[in-house]
Amino acid sequence: MTTQNIPKIMKQGSWVPWLYLLPALIVMSFFIVYPMINTISLSFGNKDGTAPASTTCVEGKPCWGIFEDYRYALTAELNFSSAGALWDSFWKSSFGNNLKWIILMTAGTVGIGLAYAVLADRVKYEALAKAILFMPMAISFVGAGIIWKFVYDYGTKQVQIGLLNSIITSFGGKPVSWLSTPGLNTLMLILVGVWIWTGFCMTILSAALKSVPEDILEAARVDGATEWSTFWKVTVPIIMPTILVVITTMVINVLKLFDIVYVMTGGNFSTNVIANRMYTEMYKNFNVGRGTAIAVVLVLAIIPFIYFNIRRFLEQEAIR
Amino acid sequence: MNRKSMVWSLTSLFTLVAILLSACGSAATATQAPATQAPATQPPAATEAPATQAPAGTEAPATQAPATGGIDCMGAQQGDEISMLYQWSGTEEDNLNKILAPLVEACGIVLKPESSRDQALLDTRVKAGTPPDIAFYNIAQLVQYQDKLKDMNDLGINADNYLDSWKQIGTVNGKWVGLPVKTDTKTIIWYSPANFQSAGYEVPKTWDDLNALVEKMVADGKVPWSMGFESGDATGWTGTDWIQDILLVTKGPDYVNGIMDGSIPYNDAAVKEAYQTYGKWATDPKYTVGGAQGTVSTAFLDAIYKPFADPPEAMMVKQSGFAAGAIAAQFPDLKYGTDYAFFMMPGAQGIQIGADWMMAFSDKPAVKALVAYLSSDAGGKKWAEVGFDLTPNKAGTDSYTDPAAKDKAKLLGDAAAVLADLGDKIPGGFGSAEFKAISDYINGGDLDKDLSDVAAAQAQALGK
Numbered sequence: 132m133t134t135q136n137i138p139k140i141m142k143q144g145s146w147v148p149w150l151y152l153l154p155a156l157i158v159m160s161f162f163i164v165y166p167m168i169n170t171i172s173l174s175f176g177n178k179d180g181t182a183p184a185s186t187t188c189v190e191g192k193p194c195w196g197i198f199e200d201y202r203y204a205l206t207a208e209l210n211f212s213s214a215g216a217l218w219d220s221f222w223k224s225s226f227g228n229n230l231k232w233i234i235l236m237t238a239g240t241v242g243i244g245l246a247y248a249v250l251a252d253r254v255k256y257e258a259l260a261k262a263i264l265f266m267p268m269a270i271s272f273v274g275a276g277i278i279w280k281f282v283y284d285y286g287t288k289q290v291q292i293g294l295l296n297s298i299i300t301s302f303g304g305k306p307v308s309w310l311s312t313p314g315l316n317t318l319m320l321i322l323v324g325v326w327i328w329t330g331f332c333m334t335i336l337s338a339a340l341k342s343v344p345e346d347i348l349e350a351a352r353v354d355g356a357t358e359w360s361t362f363w364k365v366t367v368p369i370i371m372p373t374i375l376v377v378i379t380t381m382v383i384n385v386l387k388l389f390d391i392v393y394v395m396t397g398g399n400f401s402t403n404v405i406a407n408r409m410y411t412e413m414y415k416n417f418n419v420g421r422g423t424a425i426a427v428v429l430v431l432a433i434i435p436f437i438y439f440n441i442r443r444f445l446e447q448e449a450i451r
Numbered sequence: 452m453n454r455k456s457m458v459w460s461l462t463s464l465f466t467l468v469a470i471l472l473s474a475c476g477s478a479a480t481a482t483q484a485p486a487t488q489a490p491a492t493q494p495p496a497a498t499e500a501p502a503t504q505a506p507a508g509t510e511a512p513a514t515q516a517p518a519t520g521g522i523d524c525m526g527a528q529q530g531d532e533i534s535m536l537y538q539w540s541g542t543e544e545d546n547l548n549k550i551l552a553p554l555v556e557a558c559g560i561v562l563k564p565e566s567s568r569d570q571a572l573l574d575t576r577v578k579a580g581t582p583p584d585i586a587f588y589n590i591a592q593l594v595q596y597q598d599k600l601k602d603m604n605d606l607g608i609n610a611d612n613y614l615d616s617w618k619q620i621g622t623v624n625g626k627w628v629g630l631p632v633k634t635d636t637k638t639i640i641w642y643s644p645a646n647f648q649s650a651g652y653e654v655p656k657t658w659d660d661l662n663a664l665v666e667k668m669v670a671d672g673k674v675p676w677s678m679g680f681e682s683g684d685a686t687g688w689t690g691t692d693w694i695q696d697i698l699l700v701t702k703g704p705d706y707v708n709g710i711m712d713g714s715i716p717y718n719d720a721a722v723k724e725a726y727q728t729y730g731k732w733a734t735d736p737k738y739t740v741g742g743a744q745g746t747v748s749t750a751f752l753d754a755i756y757k758p759f760a761d762p763p764e765a766m767m768v769k770q771s772g773f774a775a776g777a778i779a780a781q782f783p784d785l786k787y788g789t790d791y792a793f794f795m796m797p798g799a800q801g802i803q804i805g806a807d808w809m810m811a812f813s814d815k816p817a818v819k820a821l822v823a824y825l826s827s828d829a830g831g832k833k834w835a836e837v838g839f840d841l842t843p844n845k846a847g848t849d850s851y852t853d854p855a856a857k858d859k860a861k862l863l864g865d866a867a868a869v870l871a872d873l874g875d876k877i878p879g880g881f882g883s884a885e886f887k888a889i890s891d892y893i894n895g896g897d898l899d900k901d902l903s904d905v906a907a908a909q910a911q912a913l914g915k
Binding site for chain 1: 687741878879880891895910
C-alpha cells in the first residue's frame with residue numbers, strides 16, 4: 132500500500148451525494164414524478180387524451196377553453212341559479228362533503244383520541260383499554276364499510292337486521308334509513324371514519340402524554356393548580372406539536388378518503404367525496420381528462436397541509 | 452446492534468429489488484392466465500404429440516372438418532392459443548367451458564382465460580396495447596374500443612342466426628364489432644301465480660289492466676310492488692330499467708332509439724312523464740314496500756325475494772330474467788310455473804335486454820374459429836343446452852331444458868324489437884348520471900334538475 136495515495140473516496144466530488152441519492156431518485160421519478168406530470172398533462176385533454184380539453188366544449192354552454200376539465204371538476208356539482216341554491220348545492224357536492232369530513236372527522240378522532248389517552252393514562256388496565264380502541268385500525272376500510280353497512284341496515288319490515296334500527300324498533304320507534312337520508316348519511320359515514328382512526332390518534336397522543344415530565348406537573352399541582360387547569364395550561368401546550376402533526380395527518384387522510392363512501396353508499400344520496408368522484412370519472416365513465424383534473428384539484432388541496440407538516444417537522448428538528 | 456441494522460438494510464434492499472422486478476415484469480406476467488383458468492377445456496395434447504392426435508378418432512386424420520361434427524376450424528392449428536378476458540367466475544365459468552368444449556376438442560385450440568369484474572383491467576390492457584385476443588364484455592366496451600375491434604363479418608360470423616335488431620345493437624358506426632353471446636330479458640314482471648290465484652287476480656294484458664290491477668291490490672290492502680335500488684356504486688339501475696320499460700309501453704322502440712342516438716334529449720316530456728309514473732309507485736308505501744326509503748335502501752336481490760316470502764311482502768317485482776335463479780336459490784321449495792312465474796310488461800312494444808358481447812382484438816384463425824362456432828347452429832344449440840342464460844343465436848331456441856329459460860327464450864323470439872339498455876349503449880358518464888338521477892328523484896330530489904343533468908351527459912357523450 133502506498134501512503135501517498137489518499138483513497139479517492141476521501142476527497143469526493145460534489146456529485147457523490149447525488150450518487151447516493153440516485154436509487155431513491157430513480158424510484159421516485161419513476162413512481163411519483165412521472166405519473167404526476169402525466170396526470171397534469173392528461174388533465175388538459177379530452178376523455179382519452181387524444182385532443183385538448185377545449186374541443187369538448189359544448190356550444191352555448193360555459194367553457195374555460197383548455198381548462199374545460201377543471202371547469203367540470205370545480206363547478207359541475209354546483210347550482211349557480213341563486214345564492215341559496217349555490218349554498219345548498221355546495222353542501223351536497225363532493226367539496227362540501229369533504230369539508231364536513233375534514234372538520235368533523237379530524238375533530239372527532241383527535242378529540243376523542245386525546246380524551247381517551249388522558250383517561251386511560253390513569254387506570255391500571257391501560258394497555259387493554261387502548262388495545263380495544265386501537266383494534267378497528269386492524270380492519271381494512273372496505274371491511275369496516277361492510278360491517279357498518281350492516282349496522283345501518285334499513286329493512287322494510289318491523290324486524291330489523293341492522294343493529295341501530297333494531298334498537299330503535301325494539302323501543303317502538305320507526306326505523307331510520309341512515310344511509311339514504313341526505314344530511315344524516317354523511318354524518319353516519321363520518322362516524323365510521325372516526326371509529327377506525329381514533330385508535331391511531333389515541334396511540335400517538337398517548338405516547339406524547341407519557342413524555343410530559345412529571346416534575347412540571349408536580350410543580351403546577353404544588354402551586355395549587357387544579358387538574359383541569361394543569362391539563363389545559365401545562366399538558367396541552369407541551370404536547371401541542373404532536374397534536375398539530377396528528378391533525379394535519381388526519382386532514383391529509385380525510386382528503387384522500389374513498390373506501391368508506393365507495394363501499395357504503397357509492398357516493399349516492401349526496402354523500403360523494405372528491406376521491407370517489409375521481410374514481411367514477413376515471414373508471415366508470417372512462418373520462419380520463421375529467422378524472423385527472425379532479426385528481427389535480429385534490430393534490431392542490433392537500434399540498435398546504437403537507438407543507439405545514441414538513442415545516443413543523445423541520446422546526447422540531449431545529450430545536451433538537 | 453450492527454447485525455440487526457444489517458439485517459434491516461438487507462431486508463429493505465430485497466424489498467426494493469422485488470418492487471422493481473415486479474414493476475418491470477408486470478407486462479410479461481400479466482398476460483399469463485391466472486389460477487382461475489379452466490383446466491377442463493385445455494386439451495392435454497397441447498404440448499405432447501401435437502400433430503398426430505386426431506381428436507375424432509383414428510380414422511380421417513387428414514381432413515379435420517368432416518370429423519368435427521360441423522365445427523369449422525377456420526384454419527386454426529392444434530395448440531393455437533386464444534387469450535380471453537371475461538367477468539364470469541364459478542358456475543358461469545364452468546358453463547362457458549362446457550359450451551366451448553366441442554370447439555376445443557375439434558380444433559385443439561388452447562384457451563387462456565382470465566376472469567375479472569374490474570373493468571379497469573381491460574381498459575388498462577387495451578390502452579397499453581396488449582389487449583386479450585377476445586373479451587366477453589358489455590356494450591359500453593364495444594363503443595369504447597370500436598376502432599380497435601375487428602369486424603365480425605371478417606371473422607366468419609353466421610349472420611343468419613341473428614335477428615336484425617341484435618346486429619343493429621352490435622354495430623357501431625357501421626362496423627359490426629360485437630357478437631352477442633349471452634342475454635337476459637329485462638322487460639318482465641315476476642309474480643306468484645299461487646298468490647294471484649288465491650286473491651283472484653289475473654295477469655294483466657295491457658298497461659291499463661296493470662294500472663287497474665295495482666289499484667285493486669291497494670284497495671285490497673296489499674302492496675303491489677317490491678322495488679330495490681341498492682347495488683353498491685351502481686345503485687339505481689333497477690330504476691332506470693323501469694323507466695326504459697315504461698317508455699317502451701308509452702312511446703315504443705323508435706322513441707327509445709331516438710334517446711340512444713341523441714335525437715331526443717333525456718329531459719323530453721315523455722321521459723319526465725315516465726319518471727312521474729314510476730315515482731308515483733316507487734315513493735308511496737301503499738304502492739311499494741317501504742315507500743321511497745324502502746325503494747332506495749333495499750338491495751335489488753332482497754327486492755326479488757319479497758313477493759315470494761311467506762307471508763308475501765308484495766305482489767310483484769319487475770326484474771330481469773336472472774330473478775328465476777335468485778328465487779330458486781333463496782326458496783328451493785318453490786316451483787317455477789306455480790309458485791313463481793313472469794309476464795311481459797303489458798303493452799311494451801319491445802324487449803329491453805342486457806347482454807354480454809364477444810369482441811375480438813385479433814383476427815387470427817383461432818379467433819375466427821371461435822366466432823364461427825359460437826354463431827353456428829351447433830354453438831347456439833350447445834349454449835342453450837348448457838343453459839347459460841339465453842343465447843341470441845336463433846338456432847338455440849328449441850334446445851333449452853330449464854322451463855323458465857324456455858319461456859324467456861320464447862318471449863325473446865316473439866319480441867317485436869330488441870333494445871339495449873340506454874345506460875349501456877350511451878358511452879361516457881351517461882349511465883352513472885342516469886342512476887344518480889333516478890336515485891335522487893325517488894329520494895325527494897328535483898326532477899327537472901335531475902333530468903337536465905342526464906340530458907347534459909347524453910349531449911356530451913353523443914356530441915349533440
